[in-house]
Every structure is written in structure tokens, then in C-alpha cells.
Amino acid sequence: MIRRGFMKAEWIYIHDMKNYIDKKVEFRGWLANRRSSGKIQFLQLRDGSGFIQAVVELSRVGEDVFNSSSALKMESSLTLIGTVVKNERAPNGIELLAEDVKVVGIPNEDYPISKKDHGIDFLMDNRHLWLRSKRQFHILNIRHNIIKATRDFYNNRDFTLVDTPIFTGSIGETAGNLFEIDYFDYGKVYLTQTGQLYLEAAAMSLGKVYNLGPTFRAEKSKTRRHLIEFWMNEAEVAYYRHEDNMKLQEDLVSYIVKHVLENCAESLSALERNTSVLEKVQAPFPRITYTEAVKLLQKKGFDIKWGDDIGADEETGVAKEFDKPVIVEKYPRELKAFYMQPDPENPQVVMCDDMLAPEGYGEIIGASERIWEKDVLIDSLKSKKLPVEGYQWYLDLREYGSVPHSGFGMGIERVVAWLCGLEHIREAIPFARTLYRVYP
RNA sequence: UCCGGAUUAGCUCAGCGGUAGAGCGGAUGGCUGUUAACCAUUAGGUCGGGGGUUCGAGCCCCUCAUCCGGAGCCA
Incomplete structure (x- = not known):
């Protein structure tokens, strides 16, 4: 399948996305964590101005985009086009409904800092x-x-x-x-x-x-x-x-x-x-x-x-x-x-x-x-x-x-x-x- | 510098002198509303270094190293 061109939208920081409800925006940042469930993925994103969740649905984005999103590992960098929507189930009350995902960089190594506890020496080394x-x-x-x-x-x-x-x-x-x-x-x-x-x-x-x-x-x-x-x-x-x-x-x-x-x-x-x-x-x-x-x-x-x-x-x-x-x-x-x-x-x-x-x-x-x-x-x-x-x-x-x-x-x-x-x-x-x- | 404590899987930690364990992370598979997601399978180890005691040491003793916490000093 031929990858179609990346969609276009205005680059908006997470901090300002609350002013763009129901608008299509471009996100540029990093993947902090992800949870996935077969045909739906929840990407926990950050961009330096804050944190937001993006929802990637297979039925919405198609197999191509869904697969490239699946390939993202912890602390991959990416850009994403999506619509800002209100949703009570989202951590901050708003989330991004993804329409397109573009990988900027995927690390070869596992990200050393995991979700569980770490000792102070390890954290200071990192x-x-x-x-x-x-x-x-x-x-x-x-x-x-x-x-x-x-x-x-x-x-x-x-x-x-x-x-x-x-x-x-x-x-x-x-x-x-x-x-x-x-x-x-x-x-x-x-x-x-x-x-x-x-x-x-x-x-x-x-x-x-x-x-x-x-x-x-x-x-x-x-x-x-x-x-x-x-x-x-x-x-x-x-x-x-x-x-x-x-x-x-x-x-x-x-x-x-x-x-x-x-x-x-x-x-x-x-x-x-x-x-x-x-x-x-x-x-x-x-x-x-x-x-x-x-x-x-x-x-x-x-x-x-x-x-x-x-x-x-x-x-x-x-x-x-x-x-x-x-x-x-x-x-x-x-x-x-x-x-x-x-x-x-x-x-x-x-x-x-x-x-x-x-x-x-x-x-x-x-x-x-x-x-x-x-x-x-x-x-x-x-x-x-x-x-x-x-x-x-x-x-x-x-x-x-x-x-x-x-x-x-x-x-x-x-x-x-x-x-x-x-x-x-x-x-x-x-x-x-x-x-x-x-x-x- | 002094006084305590720690060192076991990539990370966080259990481990009673008798075959090395869990959770997380990784890999593979499943799941359309997850909230540190969950479920299944799986790979992963010279137990900080050196010496000693013992039939046998991750465990007891000595020593060294590194780290953590606290004190003094100060903001």
C-alpha cells in the first residue's frame, strides 16, 4: 500500500489546545506512554507545554497509520494530526482524536526509565x-x-x-x-x-x-x-x-x-x-x-x-x-x-x-x-x-x-x-x- | 570527616546455610475507552570485587569498592 502524504493542520501546543475544541491541529512532541487494545491505541503524549492523550482508532485512521503508530516505543518522537475533543474519560478532560501519525524518531534501545519505581542513584545517572x-x-x-x-x-x-x-x-x-x-x-x-x-x-x-x-x-x-x-x-x-x-x-x-x-x-x-x-x-x-x-x-x-x-x-x-x-x-x-x-x-x-x-x-x-x-x-x-x-x-x-x-x-x-x-x-x-x- | 544502611535479572525488590524468585520493562499473541490498562506465552543471572569459615555460602566472618541516608557547615 502506498503511504499517502501527511495531512496538514496548524501546529498547536498542548497548553493551548483547550482553545481548539473540535478543531483539527498538529501535535509535535514525544510519546511518554501508551496503552493499546487491539484496534484502539491510547498514546500519552507530551510536547514541552503539557501532557495529553491521543486516541488512535483503526477504523478511523486505516491500517497504514495504525501500524506506524503501533511501532512507536516509549520516548519515540512523532507528529500527529488530530481533532481536539472533549472527553470525560481523558486524563485532562480533552484528548486528540488522531487522523494521521508521522514518526520522527524511534529509539533502538529500550527507554531506561520505566513506569515503576526507580532508585535515586539510577534516576540521577539518567x-x-x-x-x-x-x-x-x-x-x-x-x-x-x-x-x-x-x-x-x-x-x-x-x-x-x-x-x-x-x-x-x-x-x-x-x-x-x-x-x-x-x-x-x-x-x-x-x-x-x-x-x-x-x-x-x-x-x-x-x-x-x-x-x-x-x-x-x-x-x-x-x-x-x-x-x-x-x-x-x-x-x-x-x-x-x-x-x-x-x-x-x-x-x-x-x-x-x-x-x-x-x-x-x-x-x-x-x-x-x-x-x-x-x-x-x-x-x-x-x-x-x-x-x-x-x-x-x-x-x-x-x-x-x-x-x-x-x-x-x-x-x-x-x-x-x-x-x-x-x-x-x-x-x-x-x-x-x-x-x-x-x-x-x-x-x-x-x-x-x-x-x-x-x-x-x-x-x-x-x-x-x-x-x-x-x-x-x-x-x-x-x-x-x-x-x-x-x-x-x-x-x-x-x-x-x-x-x-x-x-x-x-x-x-x-x-x-x-x-x-x-x-x-x-x-x-x-x-x-x-x-x-x-x-x- | 564521623555515624548508620545498602549492593541479587535492564529497573524495583523478595530470598529461612541445602537446585536463583516476583513485579515492572523487553519479545510474541489477544482485546475499540485505556488511566502505572489488562490477559496468556517467553527470553533474561559469574547474587559488587577479593579472601575466609563450612560437606555445602546470595545468606556467616574479614577486607576493599561504590551508592544511599543522617550530622557538622551553610542558602
Whole structure:
């Protein structure tokens, strides 16, 4: 039998097909799964914009088309002409009644990811294919929307985007957890673990600034909350004090959550995320001081005393007390970085805050008012045993027109994991770099 | 780095010191409304490597490797 020419119709994405009921359209995409029943086949299709079922009936398409459709294996690529019809029996309420099917590519090998369970090691080895699955599709969609909301939030408030460098000198925090790179004849440089110091410089030019980019921590962290390479949004505002800073963080997180609830309902539902807890996330958030947190934890039976850091279990213990993100402020000076402004009312603590997500998702923001007086900063560097001479340009910021300023960093993947309800942060980024894994 | 756990078919896992198992996936056949479709048949294994105990080891012991989970650090 001679194969007739492929029919013609307008190429429509699945996402838009609901607007084409009873119209003939062309689908271009992949076969995610199939169920067949002799003279009828149900193709589960995806095209990057969503998922839809196509029905291929032998009596409608003829033997030729039916057979080429039968030859499709998992993750074959194809185009298909069909009519969009409403049908209650279809997974999304609409389906494609196929009229013509054209094979683009059929794999020779079996597709490694099947419908049944897989172990995490296998899935991570096949991350390049795992991304095609429904769950990963929805997680990445939410991640995209979190990043979009973050940018919108700052842009709406007249912040200026300032891209901070990836290669840096040793300036920053402690040098032990930095990745070292050979930089031609210059010698050693490091992959950034924060753009903060650069943002402070930019804030003195542009007032309100933010960045969004990758950061690197050479820490042998092996937990569900840690990545070696992760994306961070940082903001820095001239003349902002501690209080202004906390307000900005609350507004940002509220904005992101609202945006995701409004724009990602389908994805949240596909991930079976309980959205009622997310709907409560509106500013203002509860705030407690470090000192109060320690007392609270002691009352709950934790072995902690003033001056100890708040570990993972303790964080969850604090966060459990609230149904919104909670801000823990004013930590002991010894626990925190050199650039944080001491509290004028109690120099033992600094004007910093951590925002802890609910449901045990941990710290999503770390923030502080920065020291702006040059001599105080030099004293702080010395007391932390850091080389003052290495901070020349940073000290210049305190020499020329120094002003109070504050800022913070928000971990994108932590927010993604929280909003998606993920058990592990490695699903919150397309290609996770964890301890001992850089493949694929 | 420390503390736990795991390693058996392509994948997920059972397996009591005595002939190597299931589900999924693959192949073949059946079925015009499937929803992780179903039914039948079938192929598929040096039980992570090395050493030891034993008449006999997937199972017990030692060792190495890899992976997973947790802690510290942090976002």
C-alpha cells in the first residue's frame, strides 16, 4: 500500500489546545506512554507545554497509520494530526482524536526509565532523561516561576540587576570552603560563594540592587538541604537598616508564594502539594530573637545553651512552632560573619536574621545589616583574625561616602524544595551538583 | 570527616546455610475507552570485587569498592 502524504493542520501546543475544541491541529512532541487494545491505541503524549492523550482508532485512521503508530516505543518522537475533543474519560478532560501519525524518531534501545519505581542513584545517572517525566516537568515549571517572580519583585520596586562575578579573589568569608581555580599567571582564584561584597559596592552606586546567579561551596555537605552548586538571589540596599531589611524579605517571599499559587496551580496539584499551608504565607512573618529561640528550644528539651549555633534539628524545632516562615534575629556575634553590624543596644549580638521555612525546610534566607563605619569594620576583621590588607577595596566603600546598608541572600533551590514539597533538594535544580556527582 | 544502611535479572525488590524468585520493562499473541490498562506465552543471572569459615555460602566472618541516608557547615 502506498503511504499517502501527511495531512496538514496548524501546529498547536498542548497548553493551548483547550482553545481548539473540535478543531483539527498538529501535535509535535514525544510519546511518554501508551496503552493499546487491539484496534484502539491510547498514546500519552507530551510536547514541552503539557501532557495529553491521543486516541488512535483503526477504523478511523486505516491500517497504514495504525501500524506506524503501533511501532512507536516509549520516548519515540512523532507528529500527529488530530481533532481536539472533549472527553470525560481523558486524563485532562480533552484528548486528540488522531487522523494521521508521522514518526520522527524511534529509539533502538529500550527507554531506561520505566513506569515503576526507580532508585535515586539510577534516576540521577539518567537525570538527562528523568527531566522528561511529569513530576520533574512540574518542578522545573515551579522553579521557573519562582525565579520569574523574584525578578519581577525587584524590577517592580526599581531595583537594578547587578551581575556579580563568578571568579573572585580570596575576599569573602572563610577560605576553607572555596573552590580553587588556576587563573593564568595571576595564580589562584576562587569560585564565588557570595556576591554580597560586590553588591555592597554596587549599592553605593545604584542604591537598590540585586543579583541572581550560581554560587559554589566546597563543603562536604551530604544532606537533603545542600548542593555544591546552587543558585542564590541576593539584594543590597543603601540606607536600609535591619528593620527595613526584614520587611523586604517578608515582602519578597510573600510575593513569590502568591505568584506561584496563582500561576502554578496545575503543577502544585500534580505534585500533590498541600497549598493550604502556602496560602498562609503572607507578610508580616513571626519574629523571634536568637535568645528567645534558645529559651524556646530549652523548654522543648533541646540540649542547647546561649552561644551555641542552631543546628538542623533545632531549626525544625523552632519552625514547627509557626505556620508561616519565621524570622530569627540577632545572633551572637561569634557565630556570624565579620561584616555584620553589632546591635547598639547589645554589642554581644549582631543585626542579622535568618528566615526559616515551615515544615522543616530550613533556612531559606540569611541576612544582615552591614558594618558601615571603617574603624568598626577593621576591628571586626581583626577579631575574626582575617587579613585586613586583603580587604582594601571593601574598606574603600567605608572610606568614600559610607552609609548604613543591609542585604540578604535567598537560596533558590531551598525555596523550590519548600514550595514543591520535595524531600530532597537535588530535584529542585535541573542538574544537581552534589558531593561526588557531576554526571550528567 | 564521623555515624548508620545498602549492593541479587535492564529497573524495583523478595530470598529461612541445602537446585536463583516476583513485579515492572523487553519479545510474541489477544482485546475499540485505556488511566502505572489488562490477559496468556517467553527470553533474561559469574547474587559488587577479593579472601575466609563450612560437606555445602546470595545468606556467616574479614577486607576493599561504590551508592544511599543522617550530622557538622551553610542558602
